[in-house]
Amino acid sequence: MRDELLLRHPGNPILTYRDVPFHANAIYNPGAVKFGDEYILIPRVEDGRRDNRLHVARSSDGVRFTLDPEPIEIPGTDEDRVWEKHQYDARVTELEGAYYIAYCAQTMEEVVRIGLARTRDFRTFERLPFPTQPWSRNCALFPERIGGLYARLDRPMSGSDAMTFITFSPDLEFWGRSKPLDLRIETWMREKWGIGPAPIRTDEGWLLIIHGVWLATNYVYRLGVVLLDLDEPWRVIGQCPEFILTPREPYERSGEVPNCVFSNGAILEPDGEVKVYYGAADTCIGLATGRVDELIAACGASG
Numbered sequence: 001m002r003d004e005l006l007l008r009h010p011g012n013p014i015l016t017y018r019d020v021p022f023h024a025n026a027i028y029n030p031g032a033v034k035f036g037d038e039y040i041l042i043p044r045v046e047d048g049r050r051d052n053r054l055h056v057a058r059s060s061d062g063v064r065f066t067l068d069p070e071p072i073e074i075p076g077t078d079e080d081r082v083w084e085k086h087q088y089d090a091r092v093t094e095l096e097g098a099y100y101i102a103y104c105a106q107t108m109e110e111v112v113r114i115g116l117a118r119t120r121d122f123r124t125f126e127r128l129p130f131p132t133q134p135w136s137r138n139c140a141l142f143p144e145r146i147g148g149l150y151a152r153l154d155r156p157m158s159g160s161d162a163m164t165f166i167t168f169s170p171d172l173e174f175w176g177r178s179k180p181l182d183l184r185i186e187t188w189m190r191e192k193w194g195i196g197p198a199p200i201r202t203d204e205g206w207l208l209i210i211h212g213v214w215l216a217t218n219y220v221y222r223l224g225v226v227l228l229d230l231d232e233p234w235r236v237i238g239q240c241p242e243f244i245l246t247p248r249e250p251y252e253r254s255g256e257v258p259n260c261v262f263s264n265g266a267i268l269e270p271d272g273e274v275k276v277y278y279g280a281a282d283t284c285i286g287l288a289t290g291r292v293d294e295l296i297a298a299c300g301a302s303g
Contacts, residue, residue, distance in 0.1 A: 005244040005298055006223070006276055006288035013251050013284035014063055015043065021069045023048040026256055028279030030057065031090035032197065032265025033099060040122055041065060041265060041277060042072070042101060043285060044088040052086040054103060056122050062267070062275055063287065072101075074117045076127045083107055083130070084115065091140035091264050093198045095150075102139040102152070105130070114139040114154060116172070129173045138164065138194035140264075143201060146233060153181070153208075155194045164195060166234045179234035188222055188243045191215040196223060197266035199233070200274070204296050206233050209276065211262050212243065221260040222246045223278070227299040238299030245278070245288055255281025268292055 017024045030043035041057040045067070053071035076084075086106040093100045098118050105115035114136050116128040132139065132154060139154035149168040152175070156162045167178040185193070189212020196209035206228040214220045223245040227238035247259045263278035272292045280286045 004246065005225070005240075005294055006290045008249065009063065009287040009289065011063060012249065012286040013280055014287050015041075015057065015065055015067070015285040017284070019065070020045060020067055025050055026283045027067070028282055028285055029089050029262055030265045030277050030279070030285055031092035031101060031103075032267050032275070032277045033092040033094055034267055035099070035122060039065070039267070040092070041285070042090040042092055042103075043067070044090070044279070045071070052088045052106075054087045054090050054101070058122075072117070072125055074115070074125045074127045080127065083111075083113060087115065089137065089264055091195075091198050093141040093143050095141060095143050100128075100141050101125075102131070102141060104137055104139075111135070112137060112157060131169075131172070131175055140195060140198040142199055142206070142233070146231070149177075151233065153195050153199070162192065164193075181228070181234055181236065183226055183236045183239055184241075186212070186224075186241055188212050188214050188246075189224060191219065193224075196263040197276070199228065200266065200268050200292075201230070202292060202296060205230055205237055207292065207295060207299075209244075209263055209266055218259060219257075220247065221257075221262050223261055223263055223276070225295050225299060227296060238296070240295075240298040240300070242298075244290070244295070244298070245276070247281070249280070249286075251284055251286065252280040255283030257282035261286070 025046045030041035039059040039062040056068045057065040059065040083105040085108045090103040101117045113134045114132040118126045142151040155164040164181040165178045169175045191213040193212040199206040222243035229235040265277040267275045
């Protein structure tokens with residue numbers, strides 16, 4: 001009997017530091033997208049200095065990936081680069097013929113804001129204006145305009161009462177009209193919560209995988225799922241009360257950050273399978289799969 005809605009791939013972990021073609025401490029928390037017939041991950045790679053950069057990993061089957069040895073190069077000014085001593089937690093959104101990567105940009109002093117880049121081929125990248133002020137995390141763009149405006153999700157970094165917001169833009173530069181995403185706080189996510197991958201459009205609503213944190217002796221990170229209204233996505237129309245993935249396996253329970261499964265990349269396949277790529281213990285990458293209809297049903301949408 002399955003006790004979770006997501007089923008781990010038998011080959012997990014699918015990417016570890018051994019798959020990095022240089023001296024590395026860890027690889028984890030990838031964004032994910034389909035690019036033609038190719039699966040693309042944008043993982044966080046932590047090198048031997050413990051500096052974090054974004055790389056591209058490529059696969060023909062969604063399981064066996066090859067990592068580009070050079071990090072993603074996003075052109076910018078010296079002032080831009082001050083913000084990017086570290087890059088991590090990328091979310092990738094296909095939108096209007098291009099692919100947008102929202103990621104955490106962190107200074108040496110550990111001040112964090114969101115960076116935004118655009119690509120059409122995952123070979124060359126264009127920098128867009130920083131969409132947030134400092135102290136924002138968990139950012140992803142919606143894959144289509146809503147009410148004629150671009151839309152994003154993000155969350156302030158501060159404490160357990162920090163809310164996730166949906167914010168709108170006419171041009172991906174100027175942002176406003178923020179609305180809070182107010183969902184029910186369950187016990188497994190009572191310490192804090194935030195989004196996972198970019199929202200997935202379904203006929204029933206925007207399927208949004210989230211992460212939640214429970215504080216016992218240490219933090220425990222789990223995954224959950226909610227359903228948002230298609231036209232008014234700040235409205236939660238369904239929410240699974242239980243977690244859908246929790247740390248159970250040794251590679252999820254032991255690592256740089258123990259007891260942690262954290263996803264910022266998911267791909268909906270034409271047959272209804274959802275591939276969820278997740279960081280395990282902030283050390284390696286796992287793959288878990290579910291059925292989109294089962295995830296929607298678990299949210300118990302009330303309309």
